[in-house]
Amino acid sequence: MSALRGGPHRLAAGGLIERESRISFRFDRGHFAGHPGDTLASALLANGVRLVGRSFKYHRPRGVLSAGAEEPNALVELRAGDRREPNTRATVVEIFEGLEARSQNRFPSLRFDLGAINGLLGPFIPAGFYYKTFMWPAAFWERLYEPLIRRAAGLGRAAPDADPDAYERCFLFCDVLVIGAGPAGLMAALAAGRAGARVVLADEDFRLGGRLLAERAEIGGRSGPAWAEEVAGELASLANVRLLPRTTVFGVYDGGTYAAVERVADHLPVPPPFTPRQRLWRIVAKRTVLAAGAIERGVVFPGNDRPGVMLAGAVRAYLNRFAVAPGARAVVFSANDDAARTAADLAACGVAVAAVVDARPEPPPAVAAAAAAAGAPLLAGAVLTRAHGGARLTGASVRRADGGSDFLGCDLIAVSGGWSPTIHLTSHLGARPHWDEARLAFLAGEPPPGMAVVGAAAGRMETDACLAQGAAAGLAAAAAAGFAGVLPELPDAPHESAGRAPLWRVKAPGKAFVDFQNDVTEKDLALANREGYGAAEHAKRYTTLGMATDQGKTGNLNGRAILAELRGEPLAALAPTTFRPPYTPVSFGALAGRARGPAYRPLRLTPSHAWATEWKAVFVESGPWLRAAYFPEAGEHDWQASVTREVHGVRRAVGLCDVSTLGKIDVQGADAASFLERVCLNRCSRQPLGRVRYLLMLREDGFVLDDGTATRLGPEHFLLTASTAHVAHVVSHLEWCREALWPELDVAITDVTEDWAQFAVAGPRAREVMARAVDPGFDLSNDAFPAQAAAEVRAFGGIPARLFRISFSGELGYEIAVPAGFGDAAVRALMILGAAQGIVPYGLEAMGTMRIEKGFPAGPEINGQTTARDLGFAKMMPKEGAYLGRAMAARPALVDPERPALVGLRPRDRSRRLAAGAHFLVPGAGASLANDLGFVSSATFSPTLGHAIGLGFLQGGLAHVGKTMRAADPLRGSEIEVEICPPCFVDPAGERAHG
Amino acid sequence: MADPAVPLHVPLHWRAALGPRPHQREGRAEGAAGVALREQTGFALFEVCARPGQGEGLAARLGAAFGLPVALPRTGLGDARAALLWSGPGRWRLLGTPGRLDRATLAAACAGGGWFTDRRGGFGWISVSGPAAAEALGRAVPVDLHPRTFGFGDVVLTTADHIPLQIWQSAPAPCYELLFPRSSAGSFWAWLIDQMAGFGVAVG
């Protein structure tokens, strides 16, 4: 029956809900109904559901405390399957048709939770108990304690599978960012928007209006919500204003940067097509107005966590905004003038008020009048000493001013300890708030540059003050951004009474909670102080006060005040612990955006990629590139078979490999040669035109930065290559040298890696293939175009190309480069042109095998810890001339002949395999660092030789040729005897490449 | 020498950075498309780098040689067939139809003032237009493309999700040209479609 009416506790009239529509939803085993405009919390309360969860440690029954994002108790698990979300605050969930929610942290059910036994264990599990327990016996930790703790820990269950929704990350630039769309924020946006500035107005709620939606205040002769709707309508009509409801600005960063998360589709069963579930906005604002309001806090008294104890402001929100009576008989408890408002609103909605308990000995007349009008006694100078009940509140004990006590039967206690301005964002950049005794609040310290704090966030609770401050700040912000405007007319608004007295806690026997979500009690704070952890930062971490997902929004100040009292220090001295982003929890999905799976980072494809895919190449990620590792043929079941075939193909006939990823750097200028001589070992000024030279570049510390080639295409034109992995770094390094060290040199550096498709054609029959590719008229004979020659030619029928005789395989080899748009066609053409020669496509694996067979150093040898000497290139280091790295390369330790130098190795037992990373030991010596002589850097199976080979660095280097060493690999549990040899296994004289 | 007996399709086919792509709708299908994307291909592109201290003079000579407005920093103007785009301190990209931009004229304009290299293979080029182009692209890139700060003739160099990107506005109405590295074309296109899918994309 309740499902048909939207709840038995729904008021007959009022509220900002759409009564004509009904939404059905589930909570645990119950089916309920609510209305559009309801939150899950308001709909549950309308249906009489008071018990919504069990607390973290003691498994105490808990109900809804608040009506906003500060909620610590009503954490539910929302949705099912791969969209399941734990720890969602029911107070901010907009219900939708078919919503499924479940309570958390209880077994087997919310009403009968076995975990409640923890409540009895209370004396044994105070704050910090885990620092002193579970230590003995030590063996029990892994087998017993840890698994138990793991099962008991945590508050919700994450979804089992990948999130099926999409998330977006977007950028936004504006002149004025207004955070919060309550009275102050709306006026600020209006002033700035009318002045013509680009305004962004963000509010975490789904409806603009802030506190106006929860109170009965009249603005300009109409209801608060109606006025807010009118302003929102005008703002929506301005093209220069962007409204972002359902958007929480959660972080402030340097440079006027803000982060916000927009819950685009959280209120829908599934996101519509091509709509993200949530959107992360990175906002850059010239000026900001923080109108984030204030958050109410409760009072610490025994039983204050019982379902039915709610914040007074939340009670008013449920009455006025959601037309829900959170109880039938209420007690109002506070030490500020909100007591009057609360009593009045309760009475107006037909809720009986059992008493108004005001801790102040002499509350203002307005409170007495409101109590009287509600037909309730006013107990001045009195406090509640206990809230009674288990899963439901049954009553409250009062201690009167004269010391006597009463019992008040009630099912709702509306508590107000006061309001704390929402200043979290102001201290994200490190500024500390300061205590304002008059307002009993911490106010913002120095706000981030460009931010103004207004309204309740600045400690001004009166509606007329909020409107005025907001308008002024909005106008000033627009003016600072260059837009002159006019102050909007301020509508009539109430100036609410704001009398207040401090009321942090009531001293009485019983468990009194300070932090609801982490179950931190008043006694825990006393314990922390006794044990020497009473300073604010220590107490927070020792008791976990304020460390839950609500970040202590409703309890931190009470905790701080209790600590101050325990330590005899003024509250002002205990500044709040640092606020850090995010202000409220942000999903990983929103932070990741589309950067998941294959879209995590961009992939770079070679010009021959489409063709390689057709040839069923197996690809491997090589940095950001996807490169063909090998091209398996039908019937080849493991990669070694394919690689062996490819190597044979190259060494016996001719092979084709895409080498486009190797970095190409265009260096031109009158000073190009002298620039290059300053940054590398090559004497470029003496390099003839049309010649390729092996290139080595050193770092400032004397180690090798990278190797590559330098080709002289003209007197003032060089083309460098660099290894795929290092080219980005090499280009930046060269640009730095040019701009920071020698800006007077005439040299232009351009990374042209992308511009050219480059293919290696290598093998004894390579010349035959190239003769068909290159246009007639170019002499390819060995005399005319010998090893290490280079030329600009025409190929494939008139296409401008560059031809190089470079050989990474050690065979007769060419590399031909064409503009990258021709790359796909060129690779197909080469396959056709080489068909008669039996041309074989080969990939990274075969290329790597062949270069090890030739002893050419690559990434594993040029690892940043080796010098030119170590690699066997000492002769390349010029005696004259200044080049980067020269001085440090001459350090005694780097020229020590005992430094490990490059050698080759092969297993004595030719059937064994070698692994890179094994370390060299003298036979008979123990495996220790003291006996370590070096390590194996590269290893492979050589199809050409039929056994494993490797390269490595060995102390004493080539002096050990012929000797036997042990290659020990304790990580993989192997030890092999190896024979040291020169680091070239195939054609040591290099005749094939020079043929 | 080349064997005429072997059949080979010449001249070789030039492959656009995005490769063959069907003309279709992407993203939201209902209603008119908010964004239109079109790949430009077969264009000539030279990158020019000025000698120290010669930047202004070289820019003026390039403009004069090809009948294009001088490209001040962060500007790029041209017509449908050629554009001169500022591409960094002392750097410009000359972009357009091959007939309009010939090497010889360029070499003459650069003589003594700067150095150039042919970069036509290195890039992809997409034109973005449509009623939602400004909003869709503005959200997607980390620079402010609002008409008050970016308009006809402005050029920016930035990144799109780790991919280098050059953007210029080629018409008074919001109509943007995007230049990006060829090898990242696939990832770039995926990013672009994802960002704009909600607005409805017509691929032409």
Place this chain on the structure above:
Amino acid sequence: MRIDCPHCGPRDRREFSYRGAVLPLPEPGAADEAWFAHVYLRDNPAGPIEEYWQHEGGCRAWLVATRDTISHRIHAVRAAAAR
């Protein structure tokens, strides 16, 4: 963090890559100690420091930024090539 590139205007820090402190190269023929200090030793001031950043995700210019290590504020940015 935003860095004001003299060529491109203020941009998000993610467009830049960081190299390290600005230190003049030792003179040719300088003693080993000078090189050792240049490569390995750094001051760690609590206050403004001059650093090399490259606008790698933008115009690729090398810049010298004066950044305050306490407040994280960037006081000045100039092109490295402009002495």
